[in-house]
Amino acid sequence: MPAAADVTVGDLPVRHTGLTPAGTEGLQESSTAQNIKAQQARQISQEELEDRFLHVHDDHILLKQHANEQEEKAKRLG
Numbered sequence: 001m002p003a004a005a006d007v008t009v010g011d012l013p014v015r016h017t018g019l020t021p022a023g024t025e026g027l028q029e030s031s032t033a034q035n036i037k038a039q040q041a042r043q044i045s046q047e048e049l050e051d052r053f054l055h056v057h058d059d060h061i062l063l064k065q066h067a068n069e070q071e072e073k074a075k076r077l078g
Helices: 031-043 046-077
Strands: none
Touching: none
């Protein structure tokens, strides 16, 4: 049986540049919504922002630990 040919051998790597301004038409918020969000952001104190950041950071670390544990478990089972 012949080896399966890799159809991606000739493909060149492509950098993902994200959405272009023309491609974000449906994703853009109205100026009033942006103004409301800016006002809300200004009302948050630095202590609150730091607290939120540390909470998200701690959650991120826990998720990474859990993912690593799951990978180790998969390696043992596989």
